[in-house]
Amino acid sequence: MYRARTTIEQWRIFQAVVKFGGYAQAAHALNKSQSSLNHAVTKLQMQLGVPLLEVKGRKAVLTKIGEVMLRRSQLLTQQVEDLELLADSLEQGWEPTLTIAIEHIQSKVLIYQALKQFLPQSRGTRVTLIDTVLSATQEAIIEENADLVITADLPQGILGKPLSQIKMLLVAHREHALARQMNITFDDLIQHLQLVIRDNGKQPNANHGWLRAEQRWTVSSFHEAIKLLEQNLGFAWIPEHLIKNQLNEGILINLKVKGGATRQITTYLVVPNAQHQGPAAACLEQLILQQFGIHTL
Known part of the structure; x- marks a missing residue:
């Protein structure tokens, strides 16, 4: 098994030095000592065996190798942040996945706008959109195999919010x-x-x-x-x-x-299992309704 020579904290310090233009500025922003940041970046470069920064005057400047490593490290730290946020979200009951079944006659323009609004709030939730036709839409409701369903025909005993x-x-x-x-x-x-x-x-x-x-x-x-x-x-x-x-x-x-x-034809937004609807599905439901100009209490 591969054992990492570097730490996430080292990469975050390296990014901060670049972002703020020097060790002193980064130390102030991170509320750490300048010497600790200098030590972290020096050790990082020694562990990697390549130069990442060079000091020109009073400013730390990226080397050519440093430019490449900065881009890749930003992806790494973002993934770690996303992973930690996902753990917090799951602990709070936020769904890791959502499935939206949409009857094929429905225009999706406003739905896409709702999804665009949902993305920054999604906490890493994966969304699956399914085009359904006729009885497949009914099955998504009755069998509760979708979190939200847009249908043109409500099954008997099922309530939905008129959409369009x-x-x-x-x-x-x-x-x-x-x-x-x-x-x-x-x-x-x-x-x-x-x-x-x-x-x-x-x-x-x-x-x-x-x-x-x-x-x-x-x-x-x-x-x-x-x-x-x-x-x-x-x-x-x-x-x-x-x-x-x-x-x-x-x-x-x-x-x-x-x-x-x-x-x-009237289309309706249905929550197949409303009693157990999670916060992610509830959030997306409200965003869809808002896009269609439907206001709920």
């Missing part, structure tokens, strides 16, 4: 045969290829969103469906926020279906 309204549009390419029709009927739709997003749950509902079109292709994501739509292949239900550019440019159009070709 998602507008779903039935769309096709501008050159598609359906694009030229007015008052499209159900019988018109079933004669054409429909693109359907695959339910990625353990017991998927293969017919969710299917309009009984005779031809049907199943894809793994909306992004894949959009690529196919852009090639004038089929029609599909797509969240409006994912195809704003294509709609503005006229590449895709909202079909003129008799009775309407739009659906409004």
Whole structure:
């Protein structure tokens, strides 16, 4: 087993001498004697067998080797600090990991903003984001295998905080045969290829969103469906926020279906195991709600 010749304290002193521009200044900042700092850095250089600092006038200056060692040592001391903070956090019940399951129709822009705010408060918590579709989202809630879940369908007996309204549009390419029709009927739709997003749950509902079109292709994501739509292949239900550019440019159009070709879907933020929610999950939950303009007591 490798045995270190140097200590974390030596590297911290070395960094302080560089940061404050000399032994006297660093000694004042660290509330230590100048001689103790000088001794620590001298011993560090002897143990390593390379020069890290050279004194020019009254200032300690990094050598070329010292520049490299400074960068690497800063990573080392930061990792030690993170490790110590993580131990403190775990002792206080702060979760080491969080899993967030997000129904695939949800726009993630505001969620990313919440995660950006969460990072400096995270205390080293590892976050896993999972894209779920339909029954997989329900399973994340029922089986409590995620700390936070954003769903478009609340299981029976489950409460959630309304998060956003998602507008779903039935769309096709501008050159598609359906694009030229007015008052499209159900019988018109079933004669054409429909693109359907695959339910990625353990017991998927293969017919969710299917309009009984005779031809049907199943894809793994909306992004894949959009690529196919852009090639004038089929029609599909797509969240409006994912195809704003294509709609503005006229590449895709909202079909003129008799009775309407739009659906409004409410998404909810759910804490599957609220009674045992930890402080990290509670912190991220509040940040997400704040980003969506939802204020709680």
